[in-house]
Amino acid sequence: MPLSCSQLSVNYGRRRALHGFSLTMAKGEIRALIGPNGSGKSTALQALAGLIKPSEGKASIESVAVASMSRKAIAKKLAFLPQQPVAPDEMTISQLVRQGRFPHVGLFRSYNRQDEQAIEWALESTGLKQLANRTLQELSGGERQRAWISAALAQEAGILLLDEPTSFLDIGYQVEVLDLVHRLSRERGVTIVMAIHDINQAIAISDRISLLEKGELRFxxxxxxxxxxxxxxxTFRVKGKFVEVGPGKPPHFDVDLLKLLDTGAQIPGRET
Known part of the structure; x- marks a missing residue:
């Protein structure tokens, strides 16, 4: 099993942000984490990545407890992309992606042939090889997100954790990023856990879904x-229904906005 966790619980002061969260991942699987704001999705990802210490339970990479691994060892196995990663606007795509090799190269060793091949593979996998010399400020939203995913891939990590990778992107760029995620899973065998807001995108792209509410796993x-x-x-307190859109295609969730507006709801899609 590339990635698993058992009964993970995380506290922020007196507040329990995650309670008894468990999952088991297969190689190349896409797992979507969905739930209302504050449900524990980001907390779960950070605990899986070893960025926060759980109060109970443990996360494991290839059956080794994450808590027992160094940050460098984790980075060789797992890449984590937060919601809004930051880098200087004048940095080029190539420079950003090369940073993904730091767990392998270190601070004082030059890049060898294997490092250069990994960088080239990451750029090719994300369709950015021809744009490698462009600066981040020159990129569209979708291109910038692909650049960050490319940097994560350069780590040659078999596990990729994504926190809201389509947030703040226009629909075209969202599709672009999701298509990349799907190809990485199917063509490269990358195991992916992705927190995502859009229910229909989650259903369309994932092999399994974990639904969180108030820090607890509901499904x-x-x-x-x-x-x-x-x-x-x-869970989301909406009125709607799933409809079939075609043979072999996932069902689509339609919210009955007109019915809600007729009841005087102040927020479209939510019950009063």
Missing amino acids: DGDPRELAESGLIEK
Whole structure:
């Protein structure tokens, strides 16, 4: 198992942000974490990456406890992309991606042939080889997000954790990023855990979905089973239904906005 966790709990002071969270990942699997704001999605990702210490439970990479691993050892196995990563605007894509090799190169060793091949592979996998000399400030939102994913891939990590990778992107760029995520899973065998707001995107791209609410796991399983469970309407407090859009395609969740507006709801899509 590339990645797993058992009964992870995380406290922020007196507040429990995550309670008894467990998952088991297969190689090349895409797992979507969904839930309302404050449900524990980002906390779960950070705990899996070893960036925060759980109060209970443990996360493991290839059956080795993350808490027992050095940051350099973790970085060789797992790459984590936060919601809003920061780098100087004048940095080029190539320079950013080269930073992804730091866990392998270190601070005082030059890049060898294997490092250069990993960098080239990361740029090719994300479709950025021809743009490598462009600065970050020259990039579109989708290109910038792809650049960050490329830097993560240069680590040659078999596990990729993404925190809201499509947030703040226009729909075209969202599709671009999700297509890349899917190709990395299917063509490269990268295991991916992705926190995401859009329910339909989560259902369309993921092999399994974990639904969180108030730090607790409410559902973990096949996307179609979630669609049939009624938990989306209950957890997000919306009125709507899943509809079939075609043979072999995932169901699509439609919110009944007109009905809600007729009831005087102040926020479209939410019950009063």
